[in-house]
Amino acid sequence: MLKPDLFTQINALIIHVTDIEYIRCSADWSLPPQIASSNKILFICKGTGIFQMIEQSCRIGAGNLLFIPRGQKVEAFTEHSEPLVMYEISFTYEALIKKNARSSVYREEGSTFPLEGEVHLSNHLQALHLCEQLHISMQELEGGRRQYRQTGLLNELLYLACSDIQDGMNQQRAGVERTVDYLHQNYMKTVPLEMLSSLAGFSPSYYSRLFKKLKGVSPITYITRLRMNRAKELLVHGQESLFEIAQHLGYNEESYFSRMFKRETGYSPAQYVKVNRKHVVTMRHSFNGDFLALGVQPHASVGIRSGEGDNAYFNAQLKGTVPIRMDGEACMDDLLRLQPTIIVCDPEWIKWNQELSHIAPTVIIPYWEMAWRDRLHRIAELVGRRKEAKEWLHKYEQKVEQASVVIKQQIGEGTVIILRIVGGKLRVYGMERNIGCVLYQDLKLNPPPKVKSVKWRRTITLNELPTYDADYMLLMASADKVDQKMLRRLLQSSEWKSLSAVRRHQWFTIDLYPWIDYSALSHDRVIDEAMNLFASVR
Template sequence: MEYAPVHTQLVHNILNDLWLKLQSAELIRADRMEQQLIESHVLFVAKNGEGRLTIDYRDYRLRRDAVHFAHPGQTIGVFAESEQGVELYAVRFAVQDDAKTAAGFPLKGEVPIYPETQAFMLCDLISACLCSDHSLERFRGQSAFLELMYVLLKNIRLLPERDPRTALDRTKAYIETHYKENLTIEQLARMADISPKYFVDLFKKTYGKSCIDYLTEVRINNAKRLMTRSDIRVRDLAHQVGYSDEFYFSRKFKKEVGVSPSVYMKNRRRKIVAYTPAILGQLLALQIMPYAAPLHPKWTHYYYRRYRADIPLHLSAYRFNRDWESNMEALVRARPDIIVCDKDSLHMSEREELEKIAQVFFIPGKGLHWREQLKLTARLLEAEHKAECWLHSYDQKIKSVRDHLNRELKDDKILAMSIYKNHYYVSPVRGMMDVLCHDLRLNVVPGLLPGEARQAISAEQLADLDADRIMLNICQEPESLREWQSLQSSAFWRDLKAVRRNRVHLISSDPWREYSAYACERMVDDFLKQLHGDRPDEFRI
């Protein structure tokens, strides 16, 4: 095969300047893999099924004619698009730079390859070698990994102008910049140089939504952005996003957003900042959509997926608020009216900088129940009636769910626990315990030390707790995930009553580790889903 110049340069960088060492090869079979932080380079190779791979903020379709690379410090997630789920290999490897280069590993994101490459067959071999008890076979796994990298580099394909995927990406980008125009399927299909019918089918298969739905989404999202900047008239707003009929635009907007354009604009007149995820959860319960909030596909997955188009300014949501200086810069430029934040989670210098930007409402975290936090937030923002309505609705829901669970679970003992690195914790966070113990009044196994939260215990002590069900939260980072894999292979874990009866419920940090009104309601919904799966007729509120 004759290499294009870019191929030659990539091969030169890989072979002459970098050392690559295989670490592991895992075949992921799942309908969903929660977004997790990675500490090594990862190569993803699709094997079976249809789905999507998320690397940080980018979303990719899994397919045989492309592989994907993620780098240390990024976050990754997998979502199936069929009932059969997806199968893909995650090949983790280490990279050591030669002193002559500072470029690092050059491949990232999606890398197109020729579809006949069948890289997954080499992944099968690598996985089998690493599982062998013989050191020579495990050594062969390293050789097979280098062969895989060679095959991928040799089969990287430059996308020609007539490649359907390239043309499709080009039309999608065209929609994003020309949404104000009167676009038609025929026009976009001509741009992609394919038939209208094939264009419609290929667009839906590639991006998970129809071309018309995507055009509507782009127009509505741009309308939302315009609404936050001025008191623009609905007629002018409709014209600016591609609708000649303001009444049709209003109907379309209300169908997609849930409220009319005028109501949406009225609710967005104040630039309110939710400085932490828990504050965002309180504001949403009050039906207040903030101008800025921390959003990320991993750290605040639910909020990012559902509200990223409604919140114009995305603050860093990195754990422990390590990026607060960059948040300050963004807020200075945004010039908000009000900043609402958790008083107990701020650095002193961070608090001082916030107070220079706008009026700041500090909500106490420790020692104040989420209900009181909600009422205080509502009072500061003049939304007391909405808080009362939300709490009334929540209490009605809780009573109905509690009556149902009492009949179904009876006296089942439930253990709420988490795994963080190589430690096991009982009663890990107060939001989880508030919902399970106080609201739903379930028979939750107490910790070994009464009255103390987040108690570390040994794995062997789990048997003494004798739980009928286990609600398990696993921190989505490499060391914790390795500990979880090790725990599953242990004899004492497999012998636990809840494990034998298939009553271990894996719960996500989002919402179970967030302390807010909105998160608590989502915990209730998630608990019901854990019991009934996707069978809504099992229980109706």
């Protein structure tokens, strides 16, 4: 909140401009969370930006100011596709802390700057002119002359801001923004104009005129656009019928919703879904195995590398899929270039890349919490392949049943253990994830007693290895130096040589892929490789 006697507070400060930048952002610009290194004033020339500060969101449009104090945590992104254009003014100030008849004592930032947050200006053109002159002065003037000119221009800009606040313009804007926030939470309800105008504090007719002036459309049109944007997300996610979506958005009839959707987007709901399934990108490589099992090749994906490697088979299946870099600005550049219509990711990726979710509708699918069969069904819903998912799983279950019989004929009730060397340490795989879920749950092979208590994986020492003794053993190790060093140590150890599987020559080395991958396609290939592997057992 702004303090009273604003002009008096500003008069008690000595303000120095330190920098002025003219910034033209990309259409999908975002500012990751960061701490402001200096006091800043942003003047928005074009576009609309959402700025988050102290858990409060400010929607700043063209012609308005945003004051950001030094040390404030801030993050931001553009609200629409129109590029954001703004001036950024950095400044320092000294506050009067003591004054008598002979002297005045100032201290740098000795008190909180009187202006903070958004300020809605009435005289946009004058504010734009002042920012332009500030920018010119930074480029063309030097020394004391530049400082004097900039101080005068900045004081003029502050005068505009303080005047509008004193005159109540901010209150009008704030009233409309209250209703906008309400609509974002209640767009699916019937919202009377009288209720919105009362919430804003104006008469219905004045509120309608003010809303259109500030937002460019009427309140009714604004509600419709909110509904249609939500409809696009629900259609892309593919978990609800058209009737359910219509009901969710507040439409009683599916046909009326379809007509409204086509009027706003130019597509029928079915056409929109078909168009938006063409450019799917995956931000977790394992999800590709599910897409491929359904006969769908993602447009782009992380984790794709050229040449040979542990996952060469999968990369060969994804020959037409464009590789994406995983994190940071490189990932943003790739996504902006590719213009995906759907981003499929897991919660871990979205946690660190929240700002990228505004590039396209984002579908979050848990990797660690969701079983692979459930995930296959979820992706099938997303790409319109529910029938194909059921058929694929039916064939898989038949294949598993037959393979289990064949393998059991070879090894009987013998126990099987899965070991992996990773990061120079020895790991045992358990019952519920990755390779263990296929061997123990699907093929119904027998684990050693101690493995039954391991859900996913457990790191063990060489000394513990004999307690996990089994009749048959599968061993994985990457080509990394640290893993190869540990492999040599393992094979030379007495603990290794004492194992039943080693003494009977019933242990096998296996590649990481497809054995370690957790997807439909990889599990199907694991069944084939397990059949070949145990066929050699006598």
